[in-house]
Amino acid sequence: MIIYYSGMRYKDKNKNEAIFQATIQLLNEIGFSEISMSKIAKRAQVSPGTIYVYFENKEDMLRKLFLNVEQKISSSMFQGLHHPLPVKARFELVMSNFIEFTINHKDEFLFFEQFCNSPLIDNVYPVDSNSMFEPLYKLIEEGKEQKLLKDYDTMLLLVLIYAPVTELAKQYFREEFEFNDKNVKDLIQASWDAIRA
Amino acid sequence: MIIYYSGMRYKDKNKNEAIFQATIQLLNEIGFSEISMSKIAKRAQVSPGTIYVYFENKEDMLRKLFLNVEQKISSSMFQGLHHPLPVKARFELVMSNFIEFTINHKDEFLFFEQFCNSPLIDNVYPVDSNSMFEPLYKLIEEGKEQKLLKDYDTMLLLVLIYAPVTELAKQYFREEFEFNDKNVKDLIQASWDAIRA
Amino acid sequence: MIIYYSGMRYKDKNKNEAIFQATIQLLNEIGFSEISMSKIAKRAQVSPGTIYVYFENKEDMLRKLFLNVEQKISSSMFQGLHHPLPVKARFELVMSNFIEFTINHKDEFLFFEQFCNSPLIDNVYPVDSNSMFEPLYKLIEEGKEQKLLKDYDTMLLLVLIYAPVTELAKQYFREEFEFNDKNVKDLIQASWDAIRA
Amino acid sequence: MIIYYSGMRYKDKNKNEAIFQATIQLLNEIGFSEISMSKIAKRAQVSPGTIYVYFENKEDMLRKLFLNVEQKISSSMFQGLHHPLPVKARFELVMSNFIEFTINHKDEFLFFEQFCNSPLIDNVYPVDSNSMFEPLYKLIEEGKEQKLLKDYDTMLLLVLIYAPVTELAKQYFREEFEFNDKNVKDLIQASWDAIRA
């Protein structure tokens, strides 16, 4: 589908998305060492040349894909986060949002983790790599001010609550952990125990 | 060290190690997508052909390197772990061993994380991927039996204590977190709070 | 000749043929043990990568080249073969067609012989390797029915007439035999004597 | 087995032969394009270095192997050839010797044919390539003097009798022709008919 917009001709959103999806899938199937523009093109059912209509080069495409996925994760994670709610309620909401996103978006999530653990991430964030968790960071600082949370380094507290989620998600996709209701509740409880004063 | 027997020239342990070190360094510098056997050979100061004297192919080399690093991490982590010690003391020992290893073996650790988050890991462990943490798994089960720890899924408790360590180590190498004495103490304390009954 | 359709750049028949000719020439000059895709590309004045636009791999290229040459030989051999002609006349026509083709297409012929005598031929014909001579086979059977030819195994009679031609052609190219009018006439006569009743 | 000979230490005949046999087998299995010194060494159960004790290089080894096989064929072919026998009897003896050798020495024969049809043959015989058939050549000339054979070019007559044998042998090994007693008799008869006056 091509959208015309006040005299301007827009690129086909579907092709862009098809390229993104093909890349995410292939990266999870064969990894960075084996992926190639031709394979991506074949999977996305476009010509190799077409990718260069949408992106400057391979690096540019991967960077834009990463930022796109990061945006999706971030907006899902903080969905429905109204300030009036007390700190603990907001913590629980963010945690369930995050868990829900990961288990429902396997490909995006695993791509994100693979990318973050590779040196490619250095080309994306020359300065700061945790802007995605900014609202959560703020929430923890608020909790510390209210003496609800431990007076530890904020980054330490931040990691204590998100690292287990991502790690358990990976175990879940390897079928070595089950994300049933009890486990979700337990995870949120234990995470709270880790950081509460 | 080269060992000679009659009529043979034996494989050089140093060459094997040089190839491993070159691979680890390059993977952390440029990643899986940019690494190549020629670059590894150049960094290790051997001929490209020489790598194939020691390993069947690229995949075989990476797999053997991974298992080698995993062995190093595992043996460091459980160093000095005598059974007579109480559960909490053993927990604290394992945690500090683990933290100490990661911050003192940047290259090995980051390679390990990158590898674990790539699809290559699937070729290494067709069945079970947490054998490295087996003694820690057992320790948690013992703690659960003694009612010291929460009666949660053991994998959940396991992840709650190791995931923050690896994540903070990565932040540390990005200079976004400091591993001073207080932070180490706090991390161990918070992890214990997360899992204790 | 390059044919363009809208929005596409089409494959160039000349490039395909240039690759075939370069391969035939090089195989006759240096043989299977020394030939390489790079050498072929250089001789054909294309990039090494270009060969892989036209063929899947080396084996595929050689197989297609072989079938192409076989087709040429076969169609030359049976050119002008009208059924109304008596058996002997048809025999003589096929023989002179065959002789003429071989001495006028040195490269194709020598490539064909080299290929047929290598194990590569097994990958081309999994079942039957004499389809090229099918019409000649039929002609011999007709001659046997008319009691013109010996009542021997048809394959035996077939080989008796084509094997000397190919062998003499090779001697001719080594300048150890001359294909003058007398020798051609003698060869055809002797071959007829071999098979006639 | 190592043979010591008046103060000189001889090379191991078995190793030499093992290298020859390995080469012949591999050439028939995978051909000149795929063969390599390492593969030959592995098949012969010797070290790659050992081949260079016996031969100067690959080309030297192949040339010596070819001459060795040619010698075997030639001596088998003219075995029991006493001059007192009449021309036709000698012809028949040579033919049966030749047929018998080919069908009983598949590997040597197919290697010989493959080698003769490749440009490698040019490096072996810079001048004359039919010395192997010298006695047969002489026999034909004798037959021509006795007016028993056609007064054709001797090379032509020579080829008329040996080319069908080699070609049928190849068909035999592809299981497309049967070398039973009748066919052998028929082949010899037809060959005689081809050349007799």
Add this chain to the structure above:
DNA sequence: GATGAATGAGAGTTCATTCAT
């Protein structure tokens, strides 16, 4: 915008050969 033929560079791997033992 979209195509895919075309490319030279470089990928992983094997090569013939050497030589210290």
Add this chain to the structure above:
DNA sequence: CATGAATGAACTCTCATTCAT
């Protein structure tokens, strides 16, 4: 004599990218 580790060149093939259409 025999070994096999070691090598750099060369192998087959794929790469990211370009560009005429």
